[in-house]
Amino acid sequence: MLNTQPSVSSLVDRHNRRFTYLRLSITDACNFRCSYCLPDGYCASAQDAPLSVEEIRLLVGAFAQNGTRKIRITGGEPTLRHDLAEIINVCKSTPGIETVTMTSNGYRLTKTLNSYIDAGLDSLNLSADSLQPETFKLITGHNKLEQVLNAIDLALDLGLTTVKVNAVLMREYNATEIGDFLEFVRNKPITLRLIELMQTGDNGDFYSAQHVSGIEIQQRLLKTGWLQVIRHPDAGPALEYTHPDYAGNIGLIMPYGQNFCDSCNRLRVASNGNIHNCLFNEANGNLRPFLIDGDTEKLGQYLRQVVLGKWQGHQLEQGFSGTTQHLAMLGG
Secondary structure (H helix, E strand, O other), X not given: OOOOOOOOOOOXXXXXXXXXXXXXXOOOOOOOOOOOOOOOOOOOOOOOOOOOHHHHHHHHHHHHHOOOOEEEEEOOOHHHOOOHHHHHHHHHOOOOOOEEXXXXXXXXXXXXXXXHHHHOOOEEEEEOXXXXXXXXXXXXXXXXXXXXXXXXXXXXXXXXXXXXXXXXEOOOOOHHHHHHHHHHOOOOOOEEEEEEOOOOOOOHHHHHHHOOOOHHHHHHXXXXXXXXXXXXXXXXXXXXXXXXXXXXXXXXXXXOOOOOOOOOOEEEEOOOOEEEOOOOOOOOEEOHHHHHHOOHHHHHHHHHHHHHHOOOOOOHHHOOOOOOOOHHHOOO
């Protein structure tokens, strides 16, 4: 039986980093064909079926008993799971879990977001890699920018206090839209996060042609009065900036920057139950046998052992992306 009392155990690696944040993929399927992730569209893999709701209940309970406080539900595209509201509720009702958030492409959210908030969703990340409809369609394969923008407004109208929008920077697609992105947050209380394109197993040529460094954007922000926000202990990797003339903030995710991994607080579980210490690492083990047995105590012991093998930093600078063939595998 699952122990309902969070313990004082915690997940700490050999570099004294404490892991309070779990990124939980619930499917590797996606209904977009983003040029930097799944340019040919989703192709079902031979991997095991995604974790069931009961398996997720046991898994999240074990993580919570070992110090996890924040769960981010990712995919692929998590809204493709018909039991997503139940999954959100399971996560939020787990003792010790304080925040449940989700990353989505926003395609379907105007019809379902209310039910997710009722289930316990605290915050939301959406993707809008361009604010120009034609460019958005070129990047994603779908003419759905209006639906995404409507989902942003709906999230704010429904009272979500933390709404973030992700945009992956690409030289030939959206690098000229920085001014548009800045203007987008002038009167909208969201955080728009500009993300450096990352190299994965299947996008080497695309990465070489499209990668844009965030350093120049960071310098532009600092020169025009933007100030860095103090990072919350459970926050993700973005450097966030605020400005008195803007209702919203700008975030920068620069994985190729110096010391990017020093404050890492995240672990990842793929939809098939594999745990990954790093987005760019081989799978570090399969948690499913523990979930089948229902033994959360042994699972906790295993998790504490696994994190001891976490790298001090990724090896992207050397072109090594581990088994990450595309970002839909683990939700980025």
